[in-house]
Amino acid sequence: MRRLFPVTDETAARDSGGGPGTAGAEGADREWGLEELAAAYAYPSGSGPAGPEPWLRANMVSTLDGAAQHDGRSQPISSAADMRIFGTLRALADAVVVGAETVRQEGYRPARAREDFAALREAAGQGPAPAIAVVSASLDLDFSLPLFTSPLVPTLVLTGAAAATDRIAAAEKAGAQVVIAGDGMGVDPARAVRALADRGLYRLLTEGGPRLLGQLVAAGVLDELCLTVSPMLTAGDAQRIAGGPPVAVPRRFELTSLLEEAGFLFSRYRRT
Numbered sequence: 001m002r003r004l005f006p007v008t009d010e011t012a013a014r015d016s017g018g019g020p021g022t023a024g025a026e027g028a029d030r031e032w033g034l035e036e037l038a039a040a041y042a043y044p045s046g047s048g049p050a051g052p053e054p055w056l057r058a059n060m061v062s063t064l065d066g067a068a069q070h071d072g073r074s075q076p077i078s079s080a081a082d083m084r085i086f087g088t089l090r091a092l093a094d095a096v097v098v099g100a101e102t103v104r105q106e107g108y109r110p111a112r113a114r115e116d117f118a119a120l121r122e123a124a125g126q127g128p129a130p131a132i133a134v135v136s137a138s139l140d141l142d143f144s145l146p147l148f149t150s151p152l153v154p155t156l157v158l159t160g161a162a163a164a165t166d167r168i169a170a171a172e173k174a175g176a177q178v179v180i181a182g183d184g185m186g187v188d189p190a191r192a193v194r195a196l197a198d199r200g201l202y203r204l205l206t207e208g209g210p211r212l213l214g215q216l217v218a219a220g221v222l223d224e225l226c227l228t229v230s231p232m233l234t235a236g237d238a239q240r241i242a243g244g245p246p247v248a249v250p251r252r253f254e255l256t257s258l259l260e261e262a263g264f265l266f267s268r269y270r271r272t
Helices: 009-018 034-040 080-092 100-106 115-123 165-174 189-198 210-219
Strands: 002-005 055-063 095-099 131-135 156-159 177-180 203-206 224-230 253-261 264-271
Touching (some): 080 115, 080 203, 095 100, 131 189, 165 177
Parallel strands (some): 055 203, 095 131, 131 156, 156 177
Antiparallel strands (some): 002 253
């Protein structure tokens, strides 16, 4: 892996002849350690217990022709480096926010504690693993799955006040914690973010899917996008990373970081 942006003294030295063998050079093409990745993707200092504001980032992957999935799943367009970043982003988060359809399609399991990140999470005042927060209006979920019955940290289910009471009861019986974040059947994105922050979950990560990400974008609550561009072409009619109605005015984000490995680009954009 090598850093393409921002240009640092190390990347400039490589470009001027320092060479890939230069010790510690960020511009050198080498495998980054987990500590380096954690530093590269650290949350802003204003998020978390030291600051009052939550920070919501998304992590998505897309092919060169805009497909967010192949055969309904993101794994075929991913890579080993992409999965290392995926794991790092999860390890930094207080909670992972995900749509119900993605839970069903991707076979979501509880987040696990990772020894490599244990000290980092303890220093940040975090528990052993992030909570999974599932967004669902209908609560059409299989509550017998390990995601609900045996997580290390109780799974949260975000839904609306008009959700069916029997489905809420089923979720709670399985061990999930139901959070009301909307007045009707659906979830209000801004209210969901605030509800999680009220539980002390400030450093938020969403992994989609496209419908949920589209709702977060439209509501203006997405602070950051970590987008992997996969060097693949799939054609077909796969979804983009964000779906739903268009916003009235396009949201503007700025590039803050760009890494590369084996043709995969790992970009990081923040809201301007």
